[in-house]
Amino acid sequence: MIFENQQIPVSDLPQVEEVKFQPLASNALQVRYWANGIFIALLFLLALSVLPPIFSNWWWLWVLLIFVVACVLFVFFRWLIRRQFEVEGYALRQHDIIHRHGYWWRSQTTVPFTRVQHVEIAQGPIAKRFGLSSIRVFTAGGSSSDLNISGIDLEEAHRIKSFIAHKAETDDGA
Numbered sequence: 001m002i003f004e005n006q007q008i009p010v011s012d013l014p015q016v017e018e019v020k021f022q023p024l025a026s027n028a029l030q031v032r033y034w035a036n037g038i039f040i041a042l043l044f045l046l047a048l049s050v051l052p053p054i055f056s057n058w059w060w061l062w063v064l065l066i067f068v069v070a071c072v073l074f075v076f077f078r079w080l081i082r083r084q085f086e087v088e089g090y091a092l093r094q095h096d097i098i099h100r101h102g103y104w105w106r107s108q109t110t111v112p113f114t115r116v117q118h119v120e121i122a123q124g125p126i127a128k129r130f131g132l133s134s135i136r137v138f139t140a141g142g143s144s145s146d147l148n149i150s151g152i153d154l155e156e157a158h159r160i161k162s163f164i165a166h167k168a169e170t171d172d173g174a
Contacts, residue, residue, distance in 0.1 A: 021089030021100055027130045028151025032081045034126050037074070044070040090149050097137065097164065099147050111147050113167035115139040121157045133157045137164060 047066045080103060088101040100108045118138040127133060127150070134150035135157045152160070 024151035040074045116168040119161045
């Protein structure tokens with residue numbers, strides 16, 4: 001028996017159709033804005049708490065400087081969150097699920113249903129208030145191939161979880 005591993009020219013590969021991604025729930029953007037605001041507020045309070053007491057004569061200048069930095073960070077992160085939200089989406093296909101995210105460093109992860117070991121739905125306190133959840137797909141490939149999509153309506157997340165679990169139960173994912 002002779003082992004053969006012929007090279008396939010890239011031009012002979014099949015054309016992959018354009019995938020139509022499902023956007024996240026519209027109120028997921030609000031959840032991300034709230035989380036950003038809370039983070040910046042906590043960062044501002046932490047910075048104020050560590051102001052050196054030796055600057056007691058100039059304390060107002062330090063408070064102003066920290067406030068300006070916090071405002072700049074708030075505006076920048078709000079802009080970045082908006083751009084990331086516009087790019088992010090997911091698609092369910094017959095044999096796999098795809099998640100696309102990122103603004104500067106875009107990433108697209110495809111997980112075949114045959115590799116799925118476990119599917120989980122989670123809700124944080126802010127997401128729960130907005131009726132949103134995250135769906136996490138654990139795979140046989142380890143944590144680098146796991147999938148986490150946040151900002152999905154809770155009902156839709158349950159439907160997706162049931163669909164993936166059903167597909168993962170079958171041997172061929174069909």
